């Protein structure tokens with residue numbers, strides 16, 4: 272399982288969100304604290320953010336190399352800042368290709384989306400082209416085709432079609448952030464300046480709360496709503 276993170280709030284740098292926290296994605300790439308599937312996340316990383324200065328378009332930097340080995344990203348990350356970020360480090364599922372295009376976040380041009388988990392691609396019906404044959408990329412294409420706004424319906428449907436699936440999603444479009452828990456961990460830190468959703472807390476701040484399994488988190492206009500998904504595992 273991968274580890275992912277979403278941010279919606281005041282502009283923060285990618286270094287501040289991913290590299291500097293004592294248990295941030297950088298440390299989670301080699302020493303995650305709560306990972307139940309896999310020991311490390313060395314099969315790539317991705318950072319996506321919305322560029323408010325240029326019409327709010329999503330921009331991405333993805334790599335198939337371990338995050339800890341990327342000195343160029345570490346050098347530039349302090350000056351890449353955004354109000355809305357989706358980032359991930361990857362532990363590839365057996366049989367999935369290790370390539371940048373298989374690494375979250377995926378995009379349809381409006382949303383950035385990360386999947387932490389595994390799904391049988393045969394239960395996914397989409398005619399839209401996925402960025403990679405990787406299960407997460409195919410799932411992202413299926414969600415984009417349905418509309419990310421209907422994530423709360425799509426995830427229970429996919430979960431019913433594939434009872435072995437783990438379907439933790441973080442997605443954002445610059446003004447809204449959605450996340451699901453379906454088989455793996457997710458924590459939230461709601462501070463004065465914004466909301467972080469992360470597979471695991473990136474520090475020991477006592478304000479982190481754990482989101483229960485089979486829930487949807489919806490962050491919009493400074494409001495956070497956590498609701499149970501339709502089906503329980």
Ligand code: GLN
Pocket residue numbers: 272273274309361362363364365367373386387388389390405406407
């Ligand atoms: N199944 C996805 C992949 O292979 C995600 C894996 C994960 O969550 N570790 O990339």
